[in-house]
């Protein structure tokens with residue numbers, strides 16, 4: 265077991281250049297399971313769709329109360345409180361929404377698939393210059409697949425909807441292409457609230473957020489950390505991303521999250537990572553699973569479509585078509601070929617259809633470890649012994 269952290273207040277992560285992976289975040293000291301590695305506010309936060317603006321506060325994306333405060337400028341968005349109304353929402357988005365109380369924007373973006381990138385662009389072009397530049401320093405996703413809304417049309421829609429004097433210097437088709445690539449490669453979904461009994465497959469994003477530091481997490485199909493959001497919690501920081509360690513991590517080890525639900529099959533993971541993130545995954549799990557015999561039914565090689573919202577990361581993905589069984593037999597020839605079965609049992613939520621990731625709650629202030637795991641998608645709390653009877657705390661060190 266890794267030595268417990270000597271000074272838990274010291275920053276747990278540092279940025280490193282990692283061969284073949286660009287920048288990444290590595291443990292700056294030994295960290296313990298459940299430890300909060302990062303808690304960060306978004307540089308950019310934008311609604312997923314126009315419909316989301318009817319249910320969620322345009323500033324903080326909490327669920328709206330029964331009598332929300334309408335935006336005094338556009339009248340199309342609403343706020344949950346006077347302080348959110350004072351904070352307001354992105355200027356270009358507000359201006360675009362004021363065309364016929366949102367009718368202009370709805371006409372330019374009739375479907376959710378067009379609304380998401382257009383709402384992103386209107387919000388990104390409203391950012392102050394240093395924040396826009398910080399966004400542009402993030403990694404670039406590969407070009408979108410054929411059939412995706414093309415950047416030129418989106419650029420023209422922004423130009424038509426935004427008052428020219430509000431557009432930033434540098435507004436250009438090239439900048440629009442660059443921004444869209446940052447969004448695709450780096451945004452995190454903030455999900456609708458989960459209510460017991462609802463189908464998790466139908467859960468949608470209420471908003472998307474880009475976090476400068478959290479955008480530096482690389483992917484691993486057996487991650488050692490996962491992220492949480494708590495958008496409806498009271499007080500400030502409700503849209504902060506919180507990243508916790510799944511288990512002990514030794515100083516110098518890279519800290520990775522999974523960019524989608526961890527139960528996806530090998531072929532679907534590889535396809536998604538190549539198409540949307542531009543790399544072939546060579547993590548330990550992929551190396552094992554690449555040796556499994558190809559079986560159309562079991563190993564996802566039959567072209568099953570794994571649909572999901574662009575930019576959506578880790579949890580909340582509509583991954584039902586690409587699932588491994590979770591019992592460890594997804595195309596493997598025997599138990600030895602599935603060394604990560606323990607990971608599935610311990611860290612994957614067992615609520616039907618959820619496949620969120622379970623991380624231990626943070627250690628108590630006295631350093632005592634929690635034996636309760638929390639799902640980052642449905643919020644389920646599970647005692648460790650309920651997952652693996654007879655187990656104490658984890659001895660895993662990675």
Ligand SMILES: C[S@@+](CC[C@H](N)C(=O)[O-])C[C@H]1O[C@@H](n2cnc3c(N)ncnc32)[C@H](O)[C@@H]1O
Pocket residue numbers: 284285286287288402403404405449450479480481482483484540541542543544545546
């Ligand atoms: C969200 S960014 C992560 C930070 C990024 N490495 C950087 O330098 O800014 C996603 C990009 O990181 C790279 N990446 C992430 N995980 C990787 C992995 N397991 N192997 C190789 N490259 C990876 C890919 O280029 C991907 O598009």
